[in-house]
Amino acid sequence: MGKLFDVILLILIVVSVIFVMLESVKGFSENTYKWLYYGEWIITIFFSLEYIARIITVKKPSTYIFSFYGIIDLLSTIPLYLSFIFVGSNALLAVRALRLLRVFRILKITRYIGEANKLSKALKDSRAKILVFLFFVLISSIIAGTIMYLIEGEESGFVSIPVSVYWCIVTLTTVGFGDIAPVTPQGQFIAAIIMILGYGIIAVPTGIVSAEYAKKMNGKPNQDDPDYVHVNT
Amino acid sequence: MGKLFDVILLILIVVSVIFVMLESVKGFSENTYKWLYYGEWIITIFFSLEYIARIITVKKPSTYIFSFYGIIDLLSTIPLYLSFIFVGSNALLAVRALRLLRVFRILKITRYIGEANKLSKALKDSRAKILVFLFFVLISSIIAGTIMYLIEGEESGFVSIPVSVYWCIVTLTTVGFGDIAPVTPQGQFIAAIIMILGYGIIAVPTGIVSAEYAKKMNGKPNQDDPDYVHVNT
Amino acid sequence: MGKLFDVILLILIVVSVIFVMLESVKGFSENTYKWLYYGEWIITIFFSLEYIARIITVKKPSTYIFSFYGIIDLLSTIPLYLSFIFVGSNALLAVRALRLLRVFRILKITRYIGEANKLSKALKDSRAKILVFLFFVLISSIIAGTIMYLIEGEESGFVSIPVSVYWCIVTLTTVGFGDIAPVTPQGQFIAAIIMILGYGIIAVPTGIVSAEYAKKMNGKPNQDDPDYVHVNT
């Protein structure tokens, strides 16, 4: 019974998020949007009932309501009701933002993945080190961004230091959109140095997590797989 | 004898896939397409004979026919015959898709690489963890995509939530095509955060596989190289 | 008292760097630039006082003045005074460069992160190996860049060997701006080989740091976390 409820809930979460995403797509027929609207109401009512049921059944409702999942469960229901109230009002962007809050429903799904696994433990343990590392990336981006702003200037798209720093982050993380790219020889030379250094330092966070995870794994080899994907409803 | 047959088969697979690929290229002379067509028939007949030979020689033909390689072997021959039947019909796209199925012939080649190696074992063992991780990437992309859709809007190319989520996946995987890129300062700020976080979490799957593989390698150091690349015909 | 001073200094550093960055942004009101200018003076005076205080309080002022942090502290104050002197002069670019030197203030922040941690030790220990590796990347880029220059030529944007080498570095580091991209079949074929090889060798520096770090971590497991993020004022 509880299992069936979980499966229905999982399907509804996925369907609901797909609905929110499809709603934003232009070009469907009028009928499609109508069906999405009806479906949205059915799912919201189901999530509302789930929310009420959880409040009734848990020992301390206040603990649940202000917990991570309590807030997520509320966010899964309230936006549609509120958007119903504000309909016709002028605060269009606010209503739109409100409605899109429903996408956080996807976080309900994390209930079924489990948090007490070694993966997140390894990530938590190396959190401080990764933060220090990302901090260095940010500092490097600010200095390199200022240099690029000075060298390339506004003609090449480096219109201000914040934009140059944004370009440096895009480059150091090896994303490289190409919306902004150096055009002067000096700029390309500095960019090449930034990229080669970035290529070298990408190894650092990987090495850290790898070593931390290996340490974790060697510590308790028997409990590894069993407690990994466990359901806590 | 069996060895010679294998070498011929390997060459034919490679030649055949190159033929399928070249067939799609515009701008060759009429003669070239004719030769590709003749070559295609010779290869298909060879593969047909191979398929029949395998059915005859194996102990349980039904097991082979419905096995992975049985289906691949059938897919290597049947499209050309079927396209011969449907020629002149209107279902052009279907015929085209059918003909391109021949590209799956490349999978015949995996027979000669061997599956029982430590590489795929390490990948299989960490499969569950990588899946959980990729799942988190997907959830992050959906939430970040919705935020980018709200901030950047349709003017910047973020025309719908699915497209925004697609952009987030392109960015988080550090591919960064640049066909869609944030143009507003707020959008670039959020994008920078997404990239830096993505840069930090790229370490996670690498660390997992690395640790799993190291564990595997330490376990049976003697059997490592010998059973790695073995032929199972 | 010392703690409060540190917190104020940290906030001032961050605020100051944000000010330098905002100053370069076009489109704010006149008033905003005026406030940025006043704020700049307040921060500069504070940093000047800090610099003088440090010279007075340290045992050997000459050691401090020519140390890394001594130079950074001086660079945090002097540019504004100098730009005040040169104002009205014609050396516009020089003044601009001078003013932007203030961005190096961000390096003051590294005082609070600590250097004697395992992360930078692991990086230092594998420095020689990473350098050798990056050197090979550079050599590969020069050779591959020359080949691409010969094959693609100037029509595709590969206007000279330095630009081709720049493109190779952009590609090998998987940044891929797309401002220059091969268009001929031969060029795309060579580019595909460069990318696949680059994909394979990205593993090398990661593996090195990972192994070095794991070795370091296993060596002194007890001192790991405590001495990681320590403050040395």
Next chain:
Amino acid sequence: MGKLFDVILLILIVVSVIFVMLESVKGFSENTYKWLYYGEWIITIFFSLEYIARIITVKKPSTYIFSFYGIIDLLSTIPLYLSFIFVGSNALLAVRALRLLRVFRILKITRYIGEANKLSKALKDSRAKILVFLFFVLISSIIAGTIMYLIEGEESGFVSIPVSVYWCIVTLTTVGFGDIAPVTPQGQFIAAIIMILGYGIIAVPTGIVSAEYAKKMNGKPNQDDPDYVHVNT
């Protein structure tokens, strides 16, 4: 004496390669090209003398001449002499290619880095596994490329299967030029799957090298640093 000779040779190699690269840049004054030409002759004569000296001093000249460095040393001198012979001839592209062969001089520099180090040993030991892995990347690219060609078609730039496969390699290696990008919803959906899978499998070669290198390092911990960067003249 030998040391001084090595330093001069190292400088000449670097200068010479910079000269070859600068020669291809348009826009310098006539005088600059003249100086580059003179410098080129001086360097070539020096390398010629070095080549002759090596042949005279080594025990078995024939072994040296047909060794890797023997061929590189010859390639460092002969192109200029040959281009002198063919000057005025029509085989322009051939002469151009010939002259650019001089860029292989950069490989002379590898003499001073040393090959018998653990880094290249780790790479050699995991060579077979990385090859198998890259082979799978190629197979995936061929299949995914064919699917993208069928879905996106020629309107989106996926003009033929080879071009689609090229796009897949660009995407799987996370380079992402953006010269070709999917525009249809189905194409973007398949592309997202390709990228997420690519993101997951990038871990595999890294993990392999990392584990191999760690194994190597643990094996002989004492000989690690001394024999790493050694000069073999």
